[in-house]
Amino acid sequence: MQPVHVLILAGYVLLMVLIGAWFSRRKAIADGEDFMLAGRSLPAPVLAGTLLATFVGSGSIIGGASFVYTYGPVAGIFFFAGTVIGIVCLYFMATKVRRLSHHTIPEMLEVRFGRPxxxxxxxxxxxAFVGITAYQFTGAGSILSIITPLSPAQGTIVAALLITFLALGGGLKSVAWTDFVSVVVIVVALVGSLAVVFIADVGGIGGYVDRLDPALTSLTGTLTPVQLLGYFLPLFLLILGDQNMHQRLASGRDEGTARKATIGFFGGAVLLLGTIILLASSSSFLLPDIEPGQAILGLAGTDLVPIGIGGLLLAGAFALIVTTGSSYLLTCSGNIVYDLVFQRRGSARNAQKALKLGRWAVLAVTVFAYVLGQFFPSVLALQMYAYTMYGVAITPVVLAALFWKRATAWGAIAGMVVGGVVTVAWESTGRSADINAVVVALPLAVTALVVGSLLTRGKTTDGAGAGTREQTTEGAHTG
Incomplete structure (x- = not known):
């Protein structure tokens, strides 16, 4: 335990708490709209920062670093390419997503396909999102166990409490601004660590290439192409249909702000993910005996980086994970409030009730996420399960709702049921350690969506609303 690291972490946690307290004032958070969508007031830099921080949490700092450490930098590029390519696609979707301005993805799906x-x-x-929240708890707890005398289990509890506080207080306004500050710190820490490690310890690009294990320099590392595809697809599918991404684009000031923020998101992702790949793969020969999940964070506890940069690295990574966890707590809360209770927008009284219920929902999701996190052996395993469940069962239906006019409600139901059931069934067999469930579940889910839609043209489920009335969807919740 380094006292300097503890002081830096304590200062950073205090800053996050103060930001959360500031945005939890009654003046800042008046109703559910402020709580879930930041009053649609976020400027482009803050929006770009919160997009980046939401997607680059413990899944990248711990899970992604573990993957790169184990399988090599080229395989790591394929792993993270799903994020980068997904952001490019998201850029072209940004205007439409901001125009629709829904609270949640299911709200948008109802307008197109109906209530079922x-x-x-x-x-x-x-x-899916309770699973993603769970590994943020675990990841943040792991960092606390490095910096403080707390065990990983104790650190997980402390992290869960802090994550819950930020989500309960100022909602998305609080989370977005803490995201923005966290991204600035983690970029400085990661880039600074990379510069020091490459110059002082690795010996530049030449030394990096010479010292890297030859088994990790092939196109797919030690994985087969099918296995590598199983890691690429979950990230790609998640970012396209991620409710967090859609909510943040809807929280921008206008459509132009959403597109500008997506460009910033792309640039930040390339910088951060590229740095993670280089640092994690360097750790494979600098720290050959370390646990893979500590490939980056473990550098902070050695003399490979200056103590100040190491402290910023740990504090920034912790803050990034904390705000990502808060984001997913919020989005789960939004699903409970707007999709299960207040399915129609109503009076100011309902808006106040939505705010109160949203905070109670945050507490409930915290408990479920903590319990779920106890059943998975690693962050990477939980990450792949959660990403696959969402990407297979939800993303194809979201894309069909936005871009395929022939999609029907029965086709959407078929796609979601097949995708979800196959994912759970494949995970339960234990085969996901060899081939990720997405490789099997995605083709079956898409086939069910397409075939189901073509066979049920002109038919609706009970309560189905608009069929293919896309113009209604676009006009229903504008600005």
Missing amino acids: VRVLATVIILV
Whole structure:
């Protein structure tokens, strides 16, 4: 335990708490709209920062670093390419997503497909996002165990409490601004660590290439192409249909702000993920005996980086994970409030009730996420399960709702049910350690969506609303 690291972490946690307290004032958070969508007031830099921080949490700092440490930098590029390519696609979707301005993904699906689709989508999203929240708790707890005398289990509890506080207080306004500050710190820490390690310890690009294990320099590392595809697809599918991404784009000041923020998101992701790949792969020969999940964070506890940069690295990574966890707590809360209770926008009284219920929902999701996190052996394993569940069962239906006019409610239901059931069934067999469930589940889910839609043209489920009335969707919740 380094006293300097503890002081830096304590100062950073205090800053996050103060930001959360500032935005929890009654003046800042008046109703559910402020709580979930920051009053649609976020400027482009803050929006870009919160997009980046939401997607680059413990799944990248710990899970992604573990993957790169184990399989090599080239395989790591394929792993993270799903994020980068997904952001490019998201850029072209940004204007439409901001124009629709829904609270949640199921809310948008109901306008297109009807209420049964909304309810089913809500259940699947909660299953997936509670899993993502769970590994933020675990990841942040792991960092606390490095910096402080706390055990990983104790650190997880402390992290869960802090994450819950930020989500309960100022909602998305609080989370977005803490995201922005966290991204600035983690970029400085990661780039600074990379510069020091490469110059002083690795010996530049030449030394990096010479010292890297030849087994890790092939195109797919030690994985087969099918296995590598199983890691690429979950990230790609998640970012396209991620409710967090859609909510943040909807929280921008206008459509132009959403597109500008997506450009900043892309640049920040390339910088951060590239740095993670180089640092984690360097750790494979600088720290050959370390646990893979500590490939980057473990550098802070050695003499490979200056103590100040190491402290910033740990504090920034912790803050990034904390705000990512808060984001997913918020989005789960939004599903409970707007998709299960207040399915129609109503009076100011309902808006106040939505705010109160949203905070109670945050507490409930915290408990479920903590319990779920106890059943997975690693951050990477939980990450792949959660990403696959969402990407297979939800993303194809979201894309069909936005861009395929022939999609029907029955097709959407078929796609979600097949995708979710196959994912759970494949995970339960234990085969996901060899081939990720997405490789099997995605083709079956898309086939069910397409075939189901083509066979049920002109038919609706009970309560189905608009069919293919996309113009209604676009006009229903504008600005």
